[in-house]
Amino acid sequence: MSSVPPYVRFRGVQKSYDGEQLVVKKLDLDIQRGEFLTLLGPSGSGKTTTLMMLAGFETPTQGEILLDGKPLHTVAPHQRGIGMVFQNYALFPHMTVAGNLAFPLKVRRMSAVDIELKVKRALDMVQLGHLAQRYPAQLSGGQQQRIALARALVFEPSLVLMDEPLGALDKQLREQMQLEIRRLHRQLGLTVVFVTHDQAEALTLSDRVAVFNDGVIQQIDTPKALYEHPCNSFVAHFIGENNALPGTVVSVSGAECRVRLADGSEVGARASTALSAGEPTSLSIRPERIALNVPSANSLSGRIEELIYLGDHVRVRLNVAGHEAFTAKVPIADMHDDWLAGHTVPVSWFSHDASALDPLVHH
Amino acid sequence: MSEVSLTAIDHSTDKNASLKQRLLRAEGSYRRRSMLLIAPLLIFLLISFVLPIGNILWKSFDNPEVVRALPTTLLALQGWDGESRPDEKVFVALVKDLKTAKDEGQIPSLIKRLGYEDGRYRTLLTMALRKLPDDGVESTSRSLIAQSTLWAEPSTWRSIQRAGRTLTAYYVLAAFDHQVDAQSGNIVELPKGQALYLSVLMRTLWMALVVTLLCVLFGYPVAYWLAKQPSSRANLWLIMVLLPFWTSLLVRTAGWIVLLQNGGLINHSMIALGLIDQPLQLVFNRVGVYISMTHILLPFVILPLYAVMKGISPNYVRAAVSLGAHPFRAFWSAYVPQTFAGVTAGALLVFIMAIGYYITPALLGGPGDQMLSYFVAFYTNTTINWGMAAALGSQLLIIVLLLYWVYSRVTRPANPAQRA
Ligand SMILES: Nc1ncnc2c1ncn2[C@@H]1O[C@H](COP(=O)(O)OP(=O)(O)O)[C@@H](O)[C@H]1O
Ligand SMILES: [Mg+2]
Numbered sequence: 001m002s003s004v005p006p007y008v009r010f011r012g013v014q015k016s017y018d019g020e021q022l023v024v025k026k027l028d029l030d031i032q033r034g035e036f037l038t039l040l041g042p043s044g045s046g047k048t049t050t051l052m053m054l055a056g057f058e059t060p061t062q063g064e065i066l067l068d069g070k071p072l073h074t075v076a077p078h079q080r081g082i083g084m085v086f087q088n089y090a091l092f093p094h095m096t097v098a099g100n101l102a103f104p105l106k107v108r109r110m111s112a113v114d115i116e117l118k119v120k121r122a123l124d125m126v127q128l129g130h131l132a133q134r135y136p137a138q139l140s141g142g143q144q145q146r147i148a149l150a151r152a153l154v155f156e157p158s159l160v161l162m163d164e165p166l167g168a169l170d171k172q173l174r175e176q177m178q179l180e181i182r183r184l185h186r187q188l189g190l191t192v193v194f195v196t197h198d199q200a201e202a203l204t205l206s207d208r209v210a211v212f213n214d215g216v217i218q219q220i221d222t223p224k225a226l227y228e229h230p231c232n233s234f235v236a237h238f239i240g241e242n243n244a245l246p247g248t249v250v251s252v253s254g255a256e257c258r259v260r261l262a263d264g265s266e267v268g269a270r271a272s273t274a275l276s277a278g279e280p281t282s283l284s285i286r287p288e289r290i291a292l293n294v295p296s297a298n299s300l301s302g303r304i305e306e307l308i309y310l311g312d313h314v315r316v317r318l319n320v321a322g323h324e325a326f327t328a329k330v331p332i333a334d335m336h337d338d339w340l341a342g343h344t345v346p347v348s349w350f351s352h353d354a355s356a357l358d359p360l361v362h363h
Numbered sequence: 364m365s366e367v368s369l370t371a372i373d374h375s376t377d378k379n380a381s382l383k384q385r386l387l388r389a390e391g392s393y394r395r396r397s398m399l400l401i402a403p404l405l406i407f408l409l410i411s412f413v414l415p416i417g418n419i420l421w422k423s424f425d426n427p428e429v430v431r432a433l434p435t436t437l438l439a440l441q442g443w444d445g446e447s448r449p450d451e452k453v454f455v456a457l458v459k460d461l462k463t464a465k466d467e468g469q470i471p472s473l474i475k476r477l478g479y480e481d482g483r484y485r486t487l488l489t490m491a492l493r494k495l496p497d498d499g500v501e502s503t504s505r506s507l508i509a510q511s512t513l514w515a516e517p518s519t520w521r522s523i524q525r526a527g528r529t530l531t532a533y534y535v536l537a538a539f540d541h542q543v544d545a546q547s548g549n550i551v552e553l554p555k556g557q558a559l560y561l562s563v564l565m566r567t568l569w570m571a572l573v574v575t576l577l578c579v580l581f582g583y584p585v586a587y588w589l590a591k592q593p594s595s596r597a598n599l600w601l602i603m604v605l606l607p608f609w610t611s612l613l614v615r616t617a618g619w620i621v622l623l624q625n626g627g628l629i630n631h632s633m634i635a636l637g638l639i640d641q642p643l644q645l646v647f648n649r650v651g652v653y654i655s656m657t658h659i660l661l662p663f664v665i666l667p668l669y670a671v672m673k674g675i676s677p678n679y680v681r682a683a684v685s686l687g688a689h690p691f692r693a694f695w696s697a698y699v700p701q702t703f704a705g706v707t708a709g710a711l712l713v714f715i716m717a718i719g720y721y722i723t724p725a726l727l728g729g730p731g732d733q734m735l736s737y738f739v740a741f742y743t744n745t746t747i748n749w750g751m752a753a754a755l756g757s758q759l760l761i762i763v764l765l766l767y768w769v770y771s772r773v774t775r776p777a778n779p780a781q782r783a
Contacts, residue, residue: 055685077690078685078687080685082685088676090676092679092696092697103683104687107688107689107692155687
């Protein structure tokens, strides 16, 4: 992968709207051809701004964006040939569905016959051929979203940008559309830059996810690596469920470290590179990595506060080391009948399933 | 089988009817309450709007003068065949009516009204009134005809008959440069010298159109620019746009005279800058009227346009650009069509207001720049001819209604979803 030059490259990109505050602080990002990259982050973290710079609607205040090795600012926005799906679709309300799809082709001066053929093919691709003569206002949200997708793809761009395209849809429709977008990505060999604030969506769709916060990429990795090996507390919290136990680093040996928790007990964990002995830390453990009633090296005792039976697993809220919102997800098969609120049980996990990360500032 | 389905249908329609009734009943009290709430406005509109307009429409057909002044004459003329010289009793009745009318002071309005039919009747009546035949005279008709042979002409009596109807088309016809020919009774065009209102009407429409186009031309970019500003700054600029409303129309118009006249600021500075040698004639002609009316009416285009443009997401143009359209084309095909509602609303507003303009052309225009309202004012203030004033006013009203009808047809969205 590293031998292939990246298709899109952000080099030291900064962006400020008002000349005072940096919305994008420092962006270095390589996107490979054919990759599905998601920009994930809370609202206001600069995802849209990043996308708009790539599309050419905003200019970086510093740094450079290269597309296929060429500096992007040398190409006018309308000549970049980048497909784009907007948050509220931006379908032209005064044109029919067919008119919307034909627009990019008419602009390219294609013949009427070609246009008709391509419009039809694009509509069939999103299975909405029967709606060609409708106006956008006559379509449901999901249909509008598909048309927006078809319009962004009808002129066969190789790079497609999508800004929270599924944000307005209900859960079921969203999941259906996620599958559809995945299918199109594979089938057409597209490079996709996808923006979302929904971590489940990011994990479902992406080859890689870039986690944004405060205009900085916190971590960029595959979904699995992000989930299993978050590089800081923000990522650990933003993606998936997470237990965070405050503590102090006692010792570091290579990738391992020992952490003393608030109640004085000591546990082992994976060390993030930035930590050294004596520093405060936050221990991050996923709820499904926690075992109850299995005494082991990293064993604490926890008092059960609440038990929620969910059919396939049981959620147990415990008080561990003075932390009251410690959650464990236990498979039903491992559940014991004597787990009742108020009981104390051994709480354990493997050292390599716990990460010692930067201490939480707020919370 | 079919019986079953039939009864099923019956049952459902029956159910529907009762559902409809129940809906009406359920909404009835709500509707009554809301009627009560809007009742003050309704009454106000009725008194201040519907009644005066109805009155104006009525006045343009109302024809009371002759009916009131010559009742017995008109009665006597009922048996007349319209071709021959009328009976002696008609002449007697006329003289009787004229005497009564003279006592009751109805003569001026009678003369004025009959004068509209044919200018010659003015002298005819004045002459007759000066020497009304006595009761004792053996033949009233002969003594009248001795004054003027016009009394022997059937057309004279036909005119009296026509003017003696309770309703008349005279004013409305005149407003369109037509009249009923005194000889034949046919509707004919007014002779060249007398025809006036159609050309005034055309001039009014044309001037309003030019002002509307100028307003849209100048207002569109301003509204676009305003809509692009952050709202705090846009509000400040909007106040500037509305600033002209804070001074009276008269003051603004007078202000333009000061600016535009030969020794005024504009000519003065252009001469000082060496752009021109002679002062340009900018006022007391069409140019001055256009400048001032455009200035006064501009906010009526800017405001609706601004409201519409504010609601258009910048993403439409971006989408068009991302699809490969040059920014100009993107603006033209993705943005402009979405502002049509604002353009038509603003343009219609300006046009309707412009065709009723009176003060500005009167002060800043020449004699050839007066619009229809000038003549309405002329007939109400100067000659007290309510019929004519009302007919011209109705003419404007009907044009506005027609325009509105065209507007509602043109702007009806092709997209049925938006129609709802
Ligand atoms: N056109 C703009 N002008 C000024 N500030 C903007 C503009 N667009 C976005 N911002 C600001 O930049 C920050 C990042 O915005 P954005 O990139 O839209 O974030 P995200 O898409 O991650 O929610 C926000 O604080 C937002 O208020
Ligand atoms: Mg955004």
